[in-house]
Amino acid sequence: MADYTIRVYKNRDYNAVRLLFAEGMLEHIPATCAHLLKLSRAQFVLFISFITLLLISGSYLLSLVSLAVVFTAGRRLITSEFHRYVDECQREDLLDIEESYMASNNSCFWVVESNNRIIGMVGVQAAPRSGEVMALRRLSVARDQRHLGIASALCQKVIDFARQRDFKVVTLETSMIQVPAHKLYEKLGFQETDSRIAPSLIAKFANFSILTYEYRIKE
Known part of the structure; x- marks a missing residue:
């Protein structure tokens, strides 16, 4: 049993808390890039780029180098999108955690502490305009402290x-690439109830979905 x-x-x-959230979100960049490379539309763009450059330059080496530049630019675009999201969250509820989560009887924020280190966190708020739904938010566990039952x-x-x-x-949102999280939620009794494409242009191109899960509390 973990000592926490x-x-x-x-x-x-x-x-x-803010650092743990940022680190947790930025971890998803490699998986998002891998997801993008599996898409036929992304492969088509890379293929057309390679052929076009090859026809223009007549050099395989230059075409391959240029293709690497295109890939690097795509990764930077994805990275900037994740940083933008982190910044947005840190300007919203994570800007004043006390006010966002501790000022109401129907909201709260918990941290997990081990050896004087914060290794996990989660928040909950009553969903707007609903007297029956609470939203689980900002669940995160430090990478080196996972598989110990903390998230559960x-x-x-x-x-x-x-x-x-x-x-x-209890409702929550998660991204399509967070497969271990999906398995955790389903094991706890959450069910996927909705899926939507994130609003940014790169998310639409990558068909990057945000999933909604719900847990119905039994009487």
């Missing part, structure tokens, strides 16, 4: 919190 403690967020955790314990913390306040549903 789940406790309510305190202001001294602010920087650690944090999800259960949110479910218990919602049940105690007579909410009927």
